[in-house]
Amino acid sequence: MHRILPLILLTLCLAAPAYTAARDRNFSENEYRAHLEFLSSDLLEGRATGSRGARVAAAYLAARFQSLGLTPGGDRGTFFQSITFDGYDSNEKEMRVELINSAGSHAIEPVSEICMVSEQSETSVMKLAGKLWFVGYGITAPEYDWDDFKTFDPKGRIIVCLVNDPDPETGFADESMTYYGRWTYKIEMARRRGARALIMVHTDPEATYGWNVVQTSWTGERIAFHESRSHNLDAVAWIRHTALNRALQPLNLDYDKLKSMAGSRDFQPFPLKTDIKAEFAQVHRTFECANVIGILPGRDPELKHEAVIFTAHYDHLGRGMVDDTGDDIYNGALDNASGTAAVLCLARAFARAPVAPRRTLVFMPVTGEELGLPGSTWYARHPVMPLDRTAVVINKDCMNHFGRRKEFSAFPTEYSSALEAVRRIGKGLELELKTHSVDRGGGAFRSDHFPFAARGVSALSVGMRGDFTDLTADEVKAVRQKIGPTYHRPCDEVHPLWRYDGVLQELELLYRLGRHWADGAPKPRLETERENPFTATRRWYGISSD
Structure with missing residues (x-):
């Protein structure tokens, strides 16, 4: 991994796409797509945990963090928090x-x-x-x-x-x-x-x-x-x-x-x-794989000892069953090269901001989500900054590639003192916060916010939802039918019908959410007065005695 890092960094310096100013905090479609298309390319063979493709992806992420001047948050002065697995x-x-x-x-x-x-x-x-x-x-x-x-x-x-x-x-x-x-x-x-x-x-x-x-x-x-x-x-x-x-x-x-x-x-x-x-x-x-951790230190003498964490899983399924077209590479463009690309864009935006945030920011693409969340679980057990000094975790799994939308969710904000702040931040972007009602699929436990929320940290998994601003329901349906089902299939690749105006909208929302707490807003807390989806989990894991 360490031998690959300088080569990738040199490649980035020589061939980085020209920065394109865009609406929404100058987030760039070209920047986002460059990350997305590299991470989901056949070269990385689906980024299975412990694979060569995952090691290349981790080296790429570390190179980007290094180019932004972030502080390494991994082992022995590197960006890599290594985890030893049995396969x-x-x-x-x-x-x-x-x-x-x-x-x-x-x-x-x-x-x-x-x-x-x-x-x-x-x-x-x-x-x-x-x-x-x-x-x-x-x-x-x-x-x-x-x-x-x-x-x-x-x-x-x-x-x-x-x-x-x-x-x-x-x-x-x-x-x-x-x-x-x-x-x-x-x-x-x-x-x-x-x-x-x-x-x-x-x-x-x-x-x-x-x-x-x-x-x-x-x-x-x-x-x-x-x-x-x-x-x-x-x-x-x-x-x-x-x-x-x-x-x-x-x-x-x-x-x-x-x-x-x-x-x-x-x-x-x-x-x-x-x-x-x-x-x-x-x-x-027995093998090693790594979370990749880049840190932007806060400027406040006291609050710099507290963290706001952005997470997204960079792994996918690697090579597997051959589909009808003969393809066996599960590229994972949407799931979750897209969220990982978003974390890289957010890291650049915060690192280049005219005023540094008061709290420390931790940018952490994690490994292993597809196999049961071991990367985020490992960090929760071995945090770089103590969990009781973690103000909030913002997790991104799958970006919106269909256009600008009118609503968003930030589960489990409905069980958190962050609710009104999140609602207000959304309104500033003409987005209405929708809270979950019935979730028979267990979304509360299926992404990398879960190991943090299970330990009492306010961890939000953010997603866009609701109607589109300039597409009818029939138009959206037609596009989805042309793209077809992609979840855990080799066809989860960058698609020519994808749009990126919704991505820029979502990046701005993620930035504002992070900036709110990075600039010193009171640390939110999960409710304890009523049962929430993580209460039983904390008992099961012995994290609380109630």
């Missing part, structure tokens, strides 16, 4: 999975019906065999008077659970997903309870995304912190409910019946009278 990569082509019961043996097709990986730190042929136990949603939540395990001990067993939360009509929480519904919780739960393996049942409505997202996210390398001392599972798997049904229906069971039984506080775990037999080759490695 686990299954060979799906040679994987064999069967579900066996009194009705016979039912072959489950790898990738198209099941995705499986082991957390054991070895390169070998992995084997899993044993009885399946159904544990409902796998939730123990005292605050909701809910315990799916009762007296059942899953230690050493292969357990099967549903994803998301029990339906609202069961009386569990409310309509929005809690952290108990996230797949990350299900895995953490299985590890803590000493289970041997975990199989999560996928349906589109409950996962809130299609099986194609599981395929693209779980057929590449999975990772875990190398220093982790938690129990490693022999296997973690996702299975399509239709595949599970095929094995269970001869036993007069299916997904709908399992879901109905699990939707009761009286649920008791039970054996599915079905065994699993799986065998697959797996490669294990």
Whole structure:
């Protein structure tokens, strides 16, 4: 990485695009696009965590920070906060999975019906065999008077659970997903309870995304912190409910019946009278990847010891399943080369501002978001500036490339004392703040604001929404249809139909939000008087005792 840095810096100096003055704080479309197009180019091969492409991206980011005169915030005087990971990569082509019961043996097709990986730190042929136990949603939540395990001990067993939360009509929480519904919780739960393996049942409505997202996210390398001392599972798997049904229906069971039984506080775990037999080759490695941290020191003698942090994840999925066009590079232009490019533009704007901010600014593209937020989690555990001296975190995941809009969100500002300030800043740009109502997809826990908010820091994930200022709904629909679905697909590339006036609008909003607290506005706080999406999470992680 360090050998690549000088070369990239020289290239930037010789070939940097000419600065183009633009509306909105002189943010430049050319500057933004230069970052976006480089980071999402085939050269970087999708920026998978731990890949060559990710290392090149990190070196590029560090070079930009260096050119702006930012102070390195990483290890040993560098811009890189290194993290050591264990990587686990299954060979799906040679994987064999069967579900066996009194009705016979039912072959489950790898990738198209099941995705499986082991957390054991070895390169070998992995084997899993044993009885399946159904544990409902796998939730123990005292605050909701809910315990799916009762007296059942899953230690050493292969357990099967549903994803998301029990339906609202069961009386569990409310309509929005809690952290108990996230797949990350299900895995953490299985590890803590000493289970041997975990199989999560996928349906589109409950996962809130299609099986194609599981395929693209779980057929590449999975990772875990190398220093982790938690129990490693022999296997973690996702299975399509239709595949599970095929094995269970001869036993007069299916997904709908399992879901109905699990939707009761009286649920008791039970054996599915079905065994699993799986065998697959797996490669294990230990490697380093890094958050990239650039710091702009504040000018105020007291407030310079407090931070305003801008985050965006620079990783994506790398190379994976080939699409219909023969493309196997998941470029991640929107997700999230776009947010990373925005952080670079913001760093330039603040570094070149006539008056330096009073608080210190930290610009941090993080690694690993696509694999469960390990980059931002690592920083939250090992902060450059103490979290109790972090005024606010502003996270950006996916910029708006469809034109200027009339509304924005800044979740979870509705649970923060920052609400009125954020609303006022939006009004200054003729933008109306919209707060979230029902979020069944768990957006509160799916991006890099979450590890901060879970620890009580006011962390805002900002996004544009609502009507467009100069496009009708039919026009927007037509453009979206021409571009097609891109989420976690190789076609997430820079598109000729993208517009950048909305990007400039969003950059100005992000700048004003950051500047508000960087210039000394009172540090916002998350509410404690009422339940918020992160209350249960703080209990789960032992961050608070309430």
